[in-house]
Amino acid sequence: MSSDNEYAIQVQNVSKIYKLYEKPIDRLKESLSITHKNYHRDFFALSDISFNVKKGETVGIIGTNGSGKSTILKIITGVLTPTSGNVRVSGVISALLELGAGFNMDYTGIENVFMNGTMMGFTRKQMEEKLPDILEFADIGDFVYQPVKTYSSGMFVRLAFALAINVEPEILIVDEALSVGDVFFQSKCYRRMEEIRKNGTTILMVTHDMGSVIKYCDRVVLLNKGHYVAEGAPGKMVDLYKKILANQMGALEEELAEMNDFSGGIGDEENSAKSGSGTSDSKTGKSAGGHQKTVHQGLMRDKLTINPSKTEYGNGKAELYDFGLFDERGNLTNLLLKGEYFEIRERIHFYDTIQAPIFTYTIKDKKGADLTGTNTMFEGADIRPVKDGDEYEVCFRQKMTLQGGEYLLSMSCTGFEQGEHTVYHRLYDIANITVISNKNTVGVYDMESEVEAVLKPSGTQEEKGN
Numbered sequence: 001m002s003s004d005n006e007y008a009i010q011v012q013n014v015s016k017i018y019k020l021y022e023k024p025i026d027r028l029k030e031s032l033s034i035t036h037k038n039y040h041r042d043f044f045a046l047s048d049i050s051f052n053v054k055k056g057e058t059v060g061i062i063g064t065n066g067s068g069k070s071t072i073l074k075i076i077t078g079v080l081t082p083t084s085g086n087v088r089v090s091g092v093i094s095a096l097l098e099l100g101a102g103f104n105m106d107y108t109g110i111e112n113v114f115m116n117g118t119m120m121g122f123t124r125k126q127m128e129e130k131l132p133d134i135l136e137f138a139d140i141g142d143f144v145y146q147p148v149k150t151y152s153s154g155m156f157v158r159l160a161f162a163l164a165i166n167v168e169p170e171i172l173i174v175d176e177a178l179s180v181g182d183v184f185f186q187s188k189c190y191r192r193m194e195e196i197r198k199n200g201t202t203i204l205m206v207t208h209d210m211g212s213v214i215k216y217c218d219r220v221v222l223l224n225k226g227h228y229v230a231e232g233a234p235g236k237m238v239d240l241y242k243k244i245l246a247n248q249m250g251a252l253e254e255e256l257a258e259m260n261d262f263s264g265g266i267g268d269e270e271n272s273a274k275s276g277s278g279t280s281d282s283k284t285g286k287s288a289g290g291h292q293k294t295v296h297q298g299l300m301r302d303k304l305t306i307n308p309s310k311t312e313y314g315n316g317k318a319e320l321y322d323f324g325l326f327d328e329r330g331n332l333t334n335l336l337l338k339g340e341y342f343e344i345r346e347r348i349h350f351y352d353t354i355q356a357p358i359f360t361y362t363i364k365d366k367k368g369a370d371l372t373g374t375n376t377m378f379e380g381a382d383i384r385p386v387k388d389g390d391e392y393e394v395c396f397r398q399k400m401t402l403q404g405g406e407y408l409l410s411m412s413c414t415g416f417e418q419g420e421h422t423v424y425h426r427l428y429d430i431a432n433i434t435v436i437s438n439k440n441t442v443g444v445y446d447m448e449s450e451v452e453a454v455l456k457p458s459g460t461q462e463e464k465g466n
Ligand SMILES: Nc1ncnc2c1ncn2[C@@H]1O[C@H](COP(=O)(O)OP(=O)(O)OP(=O)(O)O)[C@@H](O)[C@H]1O
Pocket: 018, 043, 044, 045, 063, 064, 065, 066, 067, 068, 069, 070, 071, 072
């Protein structure tokens, strides 16, 4: 049972409606109308959004452009008021919203630091104590004595972030700010965020960088066009988000319905992936897009360990009906040795004409971060147009250089139709790959360094060793 004080942020049935007028004059006409005639239409930037953030959690909000991410952050921080619903916040918020929010452009950097500190409830003395850390973190030199309107966007974000993160906030809210600033500053910010997160700060972040979402968030809320879609484990939510990006709304709804069948399952990694019948609907014999399926015998995939959860989507013009993973000795296996060559084979049946199909594979870690992958387009493979009834067999051959560990393999047949990226059939996290290694190096993969070390003892001739 959850008690109220376990939450840092509670968002309850929040809607934000903007009045949109066709012409500027309509606004005036409406305000002067004696009959109270409407000259506007209501636009729901947010429709009845509810979610909670527990104290100490790092939660990400993701969604396509215009889905309402910034709007909800602004409502939580009090910059905007909701049209209906309410937000309860427990703790001092430090927010890094869009560039410029909370800063007075005519004030110097230092003056802005003091002004924002006061707004957060700190005394001048407290801010004076924090100032050295803030300035050191921002590292913009004498510019702190200049009005912020003279700053480059990079300098501005350095100061704004340094301030937001060095006041030891109870709740830190970050909106996409990290995409500005150079790579060194970004990594410094992430390190600092990691520190304050370990100290128990609640973090709510909006970002389009799915790698950061998977790496830093405990939980993710997915919005679309102002509506709440789902919340749960980062890897799962990123997969749902990719469906929205690929316009696979049917597949998305199917998956959401399955997630909801597990009452109370949303937000729980294990429960949010429903056990299903593998990658195809074996009862109806239909492909993802509803075409009558061709039945294939003697499948490679039958000899592999595959994900029992339902993990497919696509418009049904193609079916990736079989795949295999072969080690250097030609064994069909999920087990590979680091350093050996291996093959990923895919067999695809087509139910329609496709001018330029693309075949792909991706390897992810357990948290859902893409580690590597390629496709026939990147590789410049000669792929011909296909028609109903055709089949393709594709083989990717490469060396396993990932460190020993457990990984997940996804694959798909995609393409472009009228310039739009189209997913014909995608199987994600369909099989595991276990990499066995007798020598691990640092990080996710091994660059297979060749080492040459030369000892030069004092007073002797040089010795060479490998
Ligand atoms: N002042 C406003 N008047 C009218 N519509 C607005 C206003 N501010 C935002 N909107 C609209 O509300 C919707 C949500 O905007 P918001 O900035 O919250 O989206 P977002 O998810 O943060 O998008 P992005 O990823 O592009 O930053 C958008 O369609 C936007 O055009």
